[in-house]
Amino acid sequence: MRKALFVLILVVVLCVGLVKPAQADWGDFFDENGNLRPGVVDLGVQKVPVDWMPDLPFVDGTATYHMYALPNGETVLMPSATTLFFMAVNPYESGLLDASSRLSLMEGDKLVVLGGMAGGHITPAEFIGTIFRGLGLEKYFTTEIADAILKGDKSAIGSVLAGGDAFRIFQILWNAMKNDKALYLTFLLYGNCANSPAGCPPELVALMRPTPQVPGSPSCAAPTVTRGAISAKAALVAPAKVLVVGQDPEKRGADLRFELTIGPTIVTYEELEQTGTEQYCDLKGYTTRNCPKGHLKERPIYECVRHTVSYCEPPTWVMAEATLRQSSRDWILGDLQWYYPGAYLHKPDWSWRGGSGGCDGSNTYRWTLNVQKAQIEDPGWYDLKVRGATAGTPVTTGRSFVETGGAFDAWLMMTTVIR
Amino acid sequence: MEIKLSTLGKILGVLAVIVLVLGGGWWGVRTFLTLPTPTPTPTPIPDGRETAVAALTAFLSMDVSEGQDAWVARLCDLAGGEDTNGCAYAHLMAEVYWPNVLRDKKRLGYEAQEAVLVRDFGDGRQVWKVSGTAKDLNTGETKPGEFHVAVVREGDAWRFDHVLLPQEVEALEANP
Numbered sequence: 132m133r134k135a136l137f138v139l140i141l142v143v144v145l146c147v148g149l150v151k152p153a154q155a156d157w158g159d160f161f162d163e164n165g166n167l168r169p170g171v172v173d174l175g176v177q178k179v180p181v182d183w184m185p186d187l188p189f190v191d192g193t194a195t196y197h198m199y200a201l202p203n204g205e206t207v208l209m210p211s212a213t214t215l216f217f218m219a220v221n222p223y224e225s226g227l228l229d230a231s232s233r234l235s236l237m238e239g240d241k242l243v244v245l246g247g248m249a250g251g252h253i254t255p256a257e258f259i260g261t262i263f264r265g266l267g268l269e270k271y272f273t274t275e276i277a278d279a280i281l282k283g284d285k286s287a288i289g290s291v292l293a294g295g296d297a298f299r300i301f302q303i304l305w306n307a308m309k310n311d312k313a314l315y316l317t318f319l320l321y322g323n324c325a326n327s328p329a330g331c332p333p334e335l336v337a338l339m340r341p342t343p344q345v346p347g348s349p350s351c352a353a354p355t356v357t358r359g360a361i362s363a364k365a366a367l368v369a370p371a372k373v374l375v376v377g378q379d380p381e382k383r384g385a386d387l388r389f390e391l392t393i394g395p396t397i398v399t400y401e402e403l404e405q406t407g408t409e410q411y412c413d414l415k416g417y418t419t420r421n422c423p424k425g426h427l428k429e430r431p432i433y434e435c436v437r438h439t440v441s442y443c444e445p446p447t448w449v450m451a452e453a454t455l456r457q458s459s460r461d462w463i464l465g466d467l468q469w470y471y472p473g474a475y476l477h478k479p480d481w482s483w484r485g486g487s488g489g490c491d492g493s494n495t496y497r498w499t500l501n502v503q504k505a506q507i508e509d510p511g512w513y514d515l516k517v518r519g520a521t522a523g524t525p526v527t528t529g530r531s532f533v534e535t536g537g538a539f540d541a542w543l544m545m546t547t548v549i550r
Numbered sequence: 551m552e553i554k555l556s557t558l559g560k561i562l563g564v565l566a567v568i569v570l571v572l573g574g575g576w577w578g579v580r581t582f583l584t585l586p587t588p589t590p591t592p593t594p595i596p597d598g599r600e601t602a603v604a605a606l607t608a609f610l611s612m613d614v615s616e617g618q619d620a621w622v623a624r625l626c627d628l629a630g631g632e633d634t635n636g637c638a639y640a641h642l643m644a645e646v647y648w649p650n651v652l653r654d655k656k657r658l659g660y661e662a663q664e665a666v667l668v669r670d671f672g673d674g675r676q677v678w679k680v681s682g683t684a685k686d687l688n689t690g691e692t693k694p695g696e697f698h699v700a701v702v703r704e705g706d707a708w709r710f711d712h713v714l715l716p717q718e719v720e721a722l723e724a725n726p
Contacts, residue, residue: 178649185715187610188684188693189658193649213642220717288717301712305638 156492157320160199160207167199172338174198177329183224184217192217194225196329202338203494204331204442204525206324212266212308215317218328219262219272220280220288226328228255230319256281262317267303322443322490325525339440339525351401351435356526359394359444359495365451365515365536368501373541376506377477384504389451389486389536391517395441395494396524404436442524443490449519451486451500455479456538459511470545477508510543597670598701598708602678603662604628605636605710606699609643610660610684618648630709635702639712657687660695669722674703677714677722698722 160171167173177198184192195211208230210218218225256277263272272288279287321327324335331339367373368386376382408429412422419427460479467474486500498517507513515537523529608624622640629636650656662682669677677700684695698714714722 180650184646185713187647188695189656189686189691190612190647190650192646195645195649211645213645217646220715288715288721299635301639301642302633302635305641308642 157207159201159205160320170201172200172202172335174200174332174334177332179329181225181328183221194218194328198329198332200324200335200338203440204323204325204335204339206321206327206329206335208319208321208327208329210317210319212304215262216266216268216304219259219266219277222255222259222280223283226326227259227319229326229328230321265317267307268300271300322445322494323524326445326522331525336525351403352437354398354400357397357399358527358530359396361391361393361532361534363392363517363534363536364390365517367537367539373507373539375508375510375541375543377508378544382504382506384506385502385539385541387451387453387502387505387515387539389483389500389502389515389517391446391449391488391496391498391519391534393444393446393496393521396444396527398440398442398526399437400440401435401437403433405431406434406436407432441494442526443494443496444521444524444527445488445490445496446498446519446521447529449484449486449488449498449500449517451483451502452516452518453481453505453507453513453539454516455509456512456514459509459513462511463509467543479509481505481507481513507541510541512538512540514538596706596708597667598676598703599665599667599678601628601701601708601710602676602680602699603665605701606680606682606695606697606713607660607662609640609713610695610697611658612647612651613657613659613687614651614655615657618644618652621648625710628710630704630707634709634711636710636712643713655688659685659687661685668698675711676701676703676708 160168162168175197177196178193179196180191181194182191184194186192194214194217196214197209197211199207218227222228256274259277259280260269260272260274263269263277276287319327324331366388368388370383370385373385374383376384409432410419410427410429412419412426413428414423414426417423417426455476460476463474463476483500483502486498488496488498490496514535516533516535518531518533520531521529605625605628608621608628612621622637622644625640626632626634626637629640631637651658660682662680664681666679666681667676668679671677677698679696679698681694681696683692685692698719700711700714701708702711703709
């Protein structure tokens with residue numbers, strides 16, 4: 132059954148080609164025949180205590196996932212039907228929407244729906260609606276309810292559950308599970324196990340980290356961790372000269388482009404490995420050249436071999452900013468007052484959220500945001516910055532950042548054009 | 551002619567007279583007197599309180615020594631059988647809570663102190679707010695436990711349906 136699902140996924144992923152290659156890739160996990168690739172580790176069923184299940188005294192709720200992972204931390208999770216139900220009614224808390232790409236199978240193998248945060252070909256509400264359809268609950272959990280869930284209106288879910296017909300939803304869910312139709316119907320791809328709801332199980336951490344040295348063996352160098360550089364680029368895209376909107380009858384505004392790059396975190400470690408064999412004579416005072424017959428033996432040669440592992444460090448949030456420079460503020464409140472008594476700062480600080488990003492094959496995170504027609508009101512020089520924070524990687528803690536990526540100037544028309 | 555009666559004969563005679571008198575009396579009463587027939591006292595239809603309390607007590611009594619199957623079976627009994635929403639709920643929630651119970655070898659008990667009817671839908675569905683104390687039987691530690699329990703009426707019996715999710719409680723409280 133699972134093999135058939137993998138084949139189906141591959142047909143869709145490889146032939147339809149809807150998954151963005153910039154993200155962690157389904158192709159890293161499955162070959163063209165739907166088989167797991169050799170490097171993929173089947174971590175089996177993982178049971179993880181979570182805080183987004185209903186609380187009971189002395190007992191935490193447990194989420195159940197079937198987990199596949201690569202040594203670089205890329206992870207595929209297949210939640211059980213019960214877990215998926217609770218993920219769908221708690222999409223933010225459960226990390227359901229943090230997946231870089233998502234696959235759903237509903238009504239057996241009839242339909243496959245793909246969704247990716249960066250790809251954006253189905254909305255989060257549609258994705259949650261798909262889950263409810265797959266669980267057989269579409270009669271009660273409509274797209275409107277999925278919308279309400281995403282807007283944080285939990286009472287909408289409660290109204291459904293408390294409604295007359297919905298007193299049978301657990302039976303529907305249980306029947307779906309018993310028939311194995313909905314046991315694992317959704318696949319969630321995460322660029323890093325640390326960002327997945329299942330976290331990084333010890334078996335996976337062991338794979339990702341250097342193995343400890345064998346006592347008495349040649350001493351290998353201690354591992355080093357190098358954090359990736361964070362950099363930003365930002366620029367005015369159009370028009371060539373931005374006129375403050377108060378003087379522009381067309382209200383053209385400014386088109387801006389922001390880019391963020393977070394380099395991969397690199398772990399370098401040495402591991403004692405057998406690199407070959409050598410001959411020796413097991414009789415004292417003899418060498419391999421004059422060793423009596425029957426005493427020439429072979430033994431392994433161990434050497435420290437250097438390895439590197441890289442981790443992507445995606446941000447938990449990013450924001451683009453444009454800030455009027457202090458010198459321009461002083462000019463508006465100073466010199467400009469000679470021409471326009473009462474001149475004041477209209478809106479010197481701007482910020483925008485959104486954009487799209489993902490980890491590429493080298494585990495470098497790239498994010499881009501295009502701002503259209505920003506209605507700049509104050510003339511002067513604006514510094515363009517990207518601000519945010521990351522959750523770190525399995526080997527590093529999170530960090531915040533503010534990177535200045537560029538600047539642009541907005542013009543004011545006077546008797547002569549001045550800045 | 552002299553007729554002599556033995557002592558045994560005298561006793562039998564007296565008994566026969568008594569039987570005749572009593573039997574005639576009973577016949578007379580049945581025939582000539584109409585006694586008011588006793589009217590049955592109407593028995594109030596019980597509400598779901600008892601079921602709600604029993605269900606929550608069973609739900610929060612997770613004992614590793616009794617096992618998951620016994621826990622599910624107890625809730626399924628209270629739900630009225632295998633093919634019920636309450637039983638399905640028990641099966642699903644076993645997956646959510648029992649891994650933790652098994653891993654930590656938990657033995658938990660619950661004692662209800664109060665049950666208040668918070669919603670009667672009028673169609674055989676009720677929601678009860680049950681308050682009580684949960685106890686870790688391994689450590690003796692106690693915690694208050696207050697949950698909303700949905701019960702459904704099936705004929706004259708109330709059956710366990712499910713313990714309300716936080717979202718349901720929020721919705722109930724938002725629409726009193």
